[in-house]
Amino acid sequence: MWIRGGLVLDPANNVQEKADLCIKDGRISGVYPGGSEKSDEPSINASGLWVLPGLIDMHVHLRDPGFEYKEDIASGSMAAAAGGVTTLACMANTDPVNDNPSVTNYILEKARQVSKVRILPVGAVTKGLKGKELAEMGLMKKAGIVAVSDDGNPIEDSSLLRMAMEYAATFGLRVISHCQDRSMCASGVMNEGALSSLLGLPGIPQVCEDIMVARDILVSQYTGIPIHITHISTKGGIDIIRQAKQRGVKVTCDVTPHHLLLTEEKVRSYDTNAKMYPPLRSEADRKALLEALKGSLIDCIATDHAPHARDEKALDFDTAPFGMIGLQTLLPSIMKIHLEYGIDFMKLLACVTAHPAGILGIEGGDLQVGSRADITLFDPEAKWTFTEQDVKSRSINSAFLGQEFTGRVVQTFLQGKTVYSAT
Amino acid sequence: MTWPYKDLIAIYDLKREDISTILEMASSFKEISKRDIKKVPTLRGKTVVLLFYEPSTRTRLSFELAAKRLSADTTALSASGSSFTKGETIMDAAHNVMAMAPDCIVVRYPYAGIPSKMAQLLPCSVINAGDGYHEHPTQALLDMFTMKERFGSLEGLKVAIVGDIMHSRVARSNVYGLRKMGAQVVLVAPRTLLPPGVDTWGVDVSAELDPVMPDCDVIMMLRVQKERLSRQFFSGDREYSIFYGLNRARVEMMKPDAIIMHPGPMNRGVEITCDAAESARSMILDQVENGVAIRMTLLYLSLGGSVNVD
The missing domain is CATH 3.20.20.140 (Metal-dependent hydrolases)
Known part of the structure; x- marks a missing residue:
């Protein structure tokens, strides 16, 4: 699987550049700055999004x-x-x-x-x-x-x-x-x-x-x-x-x-x-x-x-x-x-x-070849207001209810599998 | 002109003109209690519920008599005889009471903030009869009314409030009210009983009572609230009464026309001696009498009466 066209931000390796990520068996198998060859494997278009650990x-x-x-x-x-x-x-x-x-x-x-x-x-x-x-x-x-x-x-x-x-x-x-x-x-x-x-x-x-x-x-x-x-x-x-x-x-x-x-x-x-x-x-x-x-x-x-x-x-x-x-x-x-x-x-x-x-002392928190494919796609432009309806927890006790935010999680992957998708 | 507020929660929220209006109207309501037939039909058909989640003698009785003298129907609920002891929360209780369509809820609660919350959530009038150590607005109003009756005006009056300021809703409400009305306030207490941030209150502070005595028009003694003093704030009643108690020697230091006040209930022998409490300067029973008039005024205003200052 690929995540293509996003801005990859990886503080562990001081990386901040557009790159395509290839994911195999729950891990990152390739990082391709500046894009990569087309392939038949499924691919997620992350253009305009930030790709975060x-x-x-x-x-x-x-x-x-x-x-x-x-x-x-x-x-x-x-x-x-x-x-x-x-x-x-x-x-x-x-x-x-x-x-x-x-x-x-x-x-x-x-x-x-x-x-x-x-x-x-x-x-x-x-x-x-x-x-x-x-x-x-x-x-x-x-x-x-x-x-x-x-x-x-x-x-x-x-x-x-x-x-x-x-x-x-x-x-x-x-x-x-x-x-x-x-x-x-x-x-x-x-x-x-x-x-x-x-x-x-x-x-x-x-x-x-x-x-x-x-x-x-x-x-x-x-x-x-x-x-x-x-x-x-x-x-x-x-x-x-x-x-x-x-x-x-x-x-x-x-x-x-x-x-x-x-x-x-x-x-x-x-x-x-x-x-x-x-x-x-x-x-x-x-x-x-x-x-x-x-x-x-x-x-x-x-x-x-x-x-x-x-x-x-x-x-x-x-x-x-x-x-x-x-x-x-x-x-x-x-x-x-x-x-x-x-x-x-x-x-x-x-x-x-x-x-x-x-x-x-745990693995994770980075995006290099070999890392766990735990990845968050983030839309840095999205404006939204946090309300009770957004809450996935069983309890709604937040002092941020009603707060306006810029930037929203679009999709979350755990070891390469989607565990959350906003759409 | 109609009274602009649905509720009375805190003196902090009132303007000087509001306080003046209440104090002026209270005189005419006071007169009703002096009549042979102590009842007027003003609030006929209105229902006032008294929710008292903390023990009270004076305030509760005073509100009840005030409502009855205005012909409102009253019913009182206290924590011990209610579902509160079965674990029902105060807000559930409030919504249930609301379902029975009262026009006004008078609430006393051991912790701060509940009257504000009820006022926000309920369509009826809510009057704060004391919440934690936040505010006790009707007590401050009756205190100010008592001072105004005696001195004619509050402007420039010197008032000492002595004792446990930290845990006192009476002190807070009085400080806010007296400051708005142009009185000077000095708080007298050991450092342990002064609230954090007292320097922002616009009052003087004194650790000693004696130098303050000859200077003030009003000496207001606060009750040592043994139920709120969970930790050691002072060494004990003996030392407290020597340094901060009102006794005959201190009464003799007072200005000729100065008065003694106490919101009650008194701990005789701790913050006030019997002879001080019973001296000719003591306005303690006048305060109680005036409490009924103030509460009649507030019930009348909160339940839609027009402001009639003539």
Whole structure:
């Protein structure tokens, strides 16, 4: 099969040119810049489209097993495919928690049966995400996990964090850390500041994130073991990461599209879709995140796709659960950041392809001969508005509903097979 | 002229003229409660539902009497006796109440934002009777009415609000209202009980109560809300009452015509001593009396009454 006439963008190989791709047996068998001979094999006309490596989203909640009313592997993978995401790492806060190989096996087996995209489970750091005893990281690694994280339940005990990093490193796993000092923001539901006071909502101060970013970095520096900090949201956290990287600490981080495009202002109407952890921050924080992205300080963009049922989000703001869905708005958000803030598209694309592949130590995220034929065709001109009708997830909780975007996924391939087509 | 608002959610959303209108009209409604027959037919045939999802004595009774004195039919629902305890959400409850065609819903809720959401989604009038620590607009209006009755005008008045500002919807509504009406406000509290961003409120802040006492026309004491103080914000009642409590010595420091207010319920011996609460300066029961008049005014305006300022 061929994909002809598209603009191939492959940040891993610094390629940005018109080329025809030939696909055989689920892999790219040839890349022909400037076109190729006609053949009888089926061919897709991609002229006017961008040909991208299938996106890798390293932070997704699929809610399966246990919370299938919010999302399951089938519906979550459909949303991913529609968003041009061909690989996703799913977090361990399911019920039961993915803290042992049976749960890992369940996820991978169900994914094999129903998933449109490649699903790579993230194992728990501690049993039951309780922050007390280490989970079976070695056995889960054998079963197929790609990293460990207690996402949603930050590890409070610093000694345990150190043990977890050392134990995870034993099996070649990296700890993905959700930084939040929970003793400091027990009942908080939005960014702390003048707006939280005006709305009468309990605040989550920036410092409760920064403290943990600093701690995690110091433990990483002390042990020499890499750590990945997920969904960084504060200017303070960014400053700490910048200094750490300058000292040579092996810290990587990701940011969500919503923290790059939205601020706490979105909470003004008490819209529970704008309630997430970390909370939408101030404009100054958002600017700092964009600057950090521009300056290559941020390694990845990940969605923290967090589906919640309509009735859960219909509660009052204090009581409603944290999180929003994001798989289908990831690539359009990146385009928006490119267009509005002039950040190089190739740099942004690397944050959802080559960089997460490198951090997770997985194949994919590139478009060279021999690569997996996980490919996203993207129409960079299409203007559209994201509405409830577009949502493929089981839940519709997005703060981007009603948002206009430029650029839309046209077709998604997993190992050369079409898993999503807009038409 | 008709009242332009379907709902009353927050003093923050009102203009100075709106507040003036309410305060002026409240005087004539106050007179009704002094009559032998305390009832006028103004809202005959209208239905007012009181949805109280948080305990309340004064506010609920005050709204109920206000509606009844205007001849509206009222019915009250509280969290403990409703399907809320069976897990029904407030918005489901609100839609169900709406299906029975009330003209006005008065709602109190333990968290911020629900009255705004109901106002957006329901066709009837919604009056906020207190939501979390967001706003309590009728309390601020009755407080301002009480001050205006006493001093004639709010312009230039000096008002101290003392205590747990952070968790107080009463403080927020009063600050917004008093600022709009040209009063000066000073907030007195330990740093732990001041809300983040208080520097944007256009008020003075003092950590000490004593220097403020001789300077103010109104000393408004806030209740120490033990149910909202989930963490340690101060060392305990003993130290609190010494530094921030209103007692006889402090009452004696007040200007000759200055007054004491408290939204109730009082924690006697914590933020206010018995002799302060019962002193001649105390307007606490006037506040309660005025609450009925303010709520009559708001029910009347929200349910389509014309603005009649003469």
